Structure formats: C-alpha cells, structure tokens
Amino acid sequence: MVTLALDKVGARYGRATVFEDITTAPMHGGELTALIGPNAAGKSTLFKRIASLLSGPGTVVVEEVREGRRPICYMPQDTGANAVLTVYESILLAAKQGGGWRVADHELSEIDSILKALRISDLAFRDLGALSGGQRQLVAIAQALVRKPEVLLMDEPTSALDLFRQIEVLEFMASIAKSEGMAVLIALHDLNHALRYCSQTMVINGGRLIASGPTREVITPELLRDVYRVDARIEPCSQGRLQVIVDGALG
Numbered sequence: 730m731v732t733l734a735l736d737k738v739g740a741r742y743g744r745a746t747v748f749e750d751i752t753t754a755p756m757h758g759g760e761l762t763a764l765i766g767p768n769a770a771g772k773s774t775l776f777k778r779i780a781s782l783l784s785g786p787g788t789v790v791v792e793e794v795r796e797g798r799r800p801i802c803y804m805p806q807d808t809g810a811n812a813v814l815t816v817y818e819s820i821l822l823a824a825k826q827g828g829g830w831r832v833a834d835h836e837l838s839e840i841d842s843i844l845k846a847l848r849i850s851d852l853a854f855r856d857l858g859a860l861s862g863g864q865r866q867l868v869a870i871a872q873a874l875v876r877k878p879e880v881l882l883m884d885e886p887t888s889a890l891d892l893f894r895q896i897e898v899l900e901f902m903a904s905i906a907k908s909e910g911m912a913v914l915i916a917l918h919d920l921n922h923a924l925r926y927c928s929q930t931m932v933i934n935g936g937r938l939i940a941s942g943p944t945r946e947v948i949t950p951e952l953l954r955d956v957y958r959v960d961a962r963i964e965p966c967s968q969g970r971l972q973v974i975v976d977g978a979l980g
C-alpha cells in the first residue's frame with residue numbers, strides 16, 4: 730500500500746515563508762487524512778508543495794506506487810471551467826493526460842461508473858461552462874479519480890456542495906480510498922467532516938505543523954481554543970458521532 734511522508738518540508742513565496750520544517754509520520758493508502766488550519770495557514774500551499782507545483786526545502790516521500798498509477802494528483806480549490814468541453818470530454822481528457830490518445834473500452838466504462846457513483850451521469854454531455862459551482866466541483870472530483878492516483882490531495886472538495894452532497898461525497902471518498910488503497914489528504918474547514926470521515930488529522934498554523942495523529946485525539950477543545958480562537962465542546966450527536974459545538978468566539 731502507498732505511503733506519503735513529509736521530511737522537513739517547507740515553502741515560501743519570494744521572501745515570505747509560509748511554513749517550514751514539516752515532518753510527518755507516513756500516511757497510508759486506504760485512509761482519509763484531514764488537513765485543517767485557519768485561513769491562510771498554508772493548506773493549499775502545502776498541497777502545491779507536495780504535488781511539486783512549488784519547490785522548497787525538504788523531501789516529499791511517496792513509496793510503494795503501483796504500476797499504472799499516478800503517484801500524486803492535486804485537486805485545487807478553484808476549479809475554473811474556461812475550456813469549451815463537455816463534462817464527459819473533460820473527464821476523458823483528464824484520464825488521458827500524459828498518456829497516449831487511444832481510448833480503451835474499459836476506460837470509458839470506468840468514467841461511466843465514476844459519473845454514476847457521483848450521481849452526475851445526467852451532466853455527461855453538458856458544457857462545463859454551463860454548470861453550477863457545486864456541479865463543477867463534482868466534475869473536478871471525477872477528473873481527479875479517473876487519473877487513478879495513489880495519493881489524492883483534495884483542497885476543500887465539498888465547499889460548494891449542499892449538505893446532502895457533502896455527506897454523500899465524503900462517504901464515497903472514504904469507501905473508494907479503502908477499496909482502491911488510495912491515500913487521500915483533504916483540506917477542510919468543517920471540523921465535523923474531519924471528525925466523521927477522516928481517521929487522521931494534521932493541523933497547521935503559524936507556519937508549523939502543530940498536531941497530527943488520530944482525529945479524535947487531535948481535535949480537542951484546547952486545539953479549538955488555541956488554533957481557531959473559539960470556545961467549543963466535542964460531544965456525540967444523537968447517533969453517537971462526535972461533533973463540534975461552538976459556544977462562542979474568544980475575544
């Protein structure tokens with residue numbers, strides 16, 4: 730199974746250091762790991778650094794990549810749609826990126842099943858530019874999955890989705906990560922999603938990795954106070970799942 734680990738990784742824009750010296754234990758295929766932290770903490774920058782879209786000190790170590798799989802795929806936060814393509818064409822293009830142009834039957838059926846799993850088959854022949862923000866986000870998830878990455882970096886993948894779709898997509902991601910042995914790192918602002926779907930959580934703030942490990946151990950009232958400056962409790966909902974209840978902002 731694939732593993733992703735960071736060894737003294739840093740990133741900066743010009744002279745401004747965003748973070749430095751981030752070292753993690755290996756993240757394993759099959760699991761969802763939440764990446765959390767306040768606005769401007771450096772979550773997107775860390776993803777770009779891991780995906781080698783930014784250079785910087787330290788080493789990103791990806792091991793046990795299977796034949797025919799891409800090591801890393803990054804799904805950005807803003808998924809613009811300037812191209813004059815249908816949804817289906819854009820997903821096919823993503824699948825063929827960096828490879829030959831011959832299309833095998835099994836590739837078409839894989840696209841069909843991803844569209845079906847995300848419940849967007851009805852969008853297949855719509856123009857990308859004519860989709861709503863949430864529909865575009867679902868198409869971007871399909872484009873990422875069809876690339877068959879070992880490590881998938883998803884930058885706030887549910888930010889444009891309604892409540893039902895958020896749950897549906899995160900449940901689907903947890904199940905596909907497990908069945909495909911994919912390591913999925915998801916930047917999230919909704920900490921309840923991290924508590925519910927991500928077995929591991931990493932927290933960055935102030936240019937440092939300040940906590941990482943099992944989500945239930947990492948997301949605590951102390952962390953919420955220190956990092957997010959809110960007074961909050963973590964309590965089970967009616968179905969026994971832990972959730973964050975925010976009582977107020979700290980002055």
Ligand SMILES: Nc1ncnc2c1ncn2[C@@H]1O[C@H](COP(=O)(O)OP(=O)(O)OP(=O)(O)O)[C@@H](O)[C@H]1O
Nearest residue numbers: 742745747766767768769770771772773774775806
């Ligand atoms: N292209 C860039 N050039 C210069 N500075 C940048 C650039 N992109 C981001 N930054 C800065 O780097 C810091 C980290 O930004 P980043 O987008 O990684 O944060 P984030 O944790 O993803 O934030 P958010 O939760 O608001 O999306 C911020 O101070 C931001 O202003």
